[in-house]
Amino acid sequence: MQVRVASHSGFCFGVKRAIKIAEKTLASSKGAKNIYSLGSIIHNPQVVGALSKKGLKVIKDINDARTGTVIISSHGAPIEIVTKIKKKKLDLVDATCPFVKNAHNIVKDLKSKGYDVIVIGDKKHPEVKALLSLTGASPTAGVAHPRGGGGKKVAFVSQTTQSKDNYLRGIFDILKEDFSEARIFNTICSDTAQRQALAKKFLKECDVMMVVGGKNSANTRRLYQICRESGVDSHHIETEKEIKKKWFFKKKSCGVVSGASTPDEMVKKITKKIKTLMKGR
Numbered sequence: 001m002q003v004r005v006a007s008h009s010g011f012c013f014g015v016k017r018a019i020k021i022a023e024k025t026l027a028s029s030k031g032a033k034n035i036y037s038l039g040s041i042i043h044n045p046q047v048v049g050a051l052s053k054k055g056l057k058v059i060k061d062i063n064d065a066r067t068g069t070v071i072i073s074s075h076g077a078p079i080e081i082v083t084k085i086k087k088k089k090l091d092l093v094d095a096t097c098p099f100v101k102n103a104h105n106i107v108k109d110l111k112s113k114g115y116d117v118i119v120i121g122d123k124k125h126p127e128v129k130a131l132l133s134l135t136g137a138s139p140t141a142g143v144a145h146p147r148g149g150g151g152k153k154v155a156f157v158s159q160t161t162q163s164k165d166n167y168l169r170g171i172f173d174i175l176k177e178d179f180s181e182a183r184i185f186n187t188i189c190s191d192t193a194q195r196q197a198l199a200k201k202f203l204k205e206c207d208v209m210m211v212v213g214g215k216n217s218a219n220t221r222r223l224y225q226i227c228r229e230s231g232v233d234s235h236h237i238e239t240e241k242e243i244k245k246k247w248f249f250k251k252k253s254c255g256v257v258s259g260a261s262t263p264d265e266m267v268k269k270i271t272k273k274i275k276t277l278m279k280g281r
């Protein structure tokens with residue numbers, strides 16, 4: 001059996017940057033003060049575990065931070081949380097990915113021009129929560145929805161890790177309602193788009209797919225959704241320990257793709273394990 005690994009794998013630019021910021025913040029404090037991250041700094045439990053060993057305290061609620069520094073994750077944070085961090089006089093280190101920041105700036109600009117801004121994405125995801133806080137709208141069914149009847153100026157932005165198909169489906173659903181003007185912004189990041197394109201290419205050539213990355217990672221889950229919906233046998237795994245030999249029974253070609261917060265090392269371990277299991281086949 002042939003094992004094919006996507007040419008674009010390992011950490012994306014935004015994840016590398018967030019890890020670097022966290023490591024630098026931890027190193028400069030030398031354990032002298034609390035360093036918190038509000039939620040996981042990136043959505044990969046193994047990487048977050050390694051940073052925790054270096055002293056990073058992951059908190060779910062900003063009220064759990066007493067004194068010290070709060071690092072905002074690569075996904076960004078809602079405006080009210082940023083205000084609270086400043087009010088509590090905590091130091092703020094912003095590791096929000098520049099692609100996410102770009103979406104923030106687009107939303108702010110549209111809002112100031114009177115648009116109802118609609119965010120297409122997972123409403124529970126921290127990135128979407130942050131974007132929604134800037135639109136001033138509350139989410140319904142995964143999107144921030146325009147209220148009221150006709151005559152509305154609407155504008156669409158996407159979660160940076162959304163698939164283009166989901167984004168377009170969401171836009172068409174909403175455009176069935178009355179509106180006077182609609183603007184669409186492609187805020188899907190180039191890294192996400194590239195990984196999804198590679199997965200689609202492999203789906204035409206492979207009969208089993210491994211999608212590697214955190215089970216809590218939105219972009220990895222999106223890759224898995226694309227693979228699963230294609231009908232090709234697909235498995236979402238975080239580590240090589242989850243691999244089962246029976247997945248490869250009678251398979252000719254296995255494609256390996258990974259999410260943006262998956263270390264290169266993990267992709268290599270998984271590829272090695274598959275090759276070892278399939279030796280001689």
Ligand code: SF4
Pocket residue numbers: 012013014015074097098099100160161189190191192219260
């Ligand atoms: S997936 Fe894209 S938006 Fe998300 S952190 Fe990576 S580069 Fe930034």
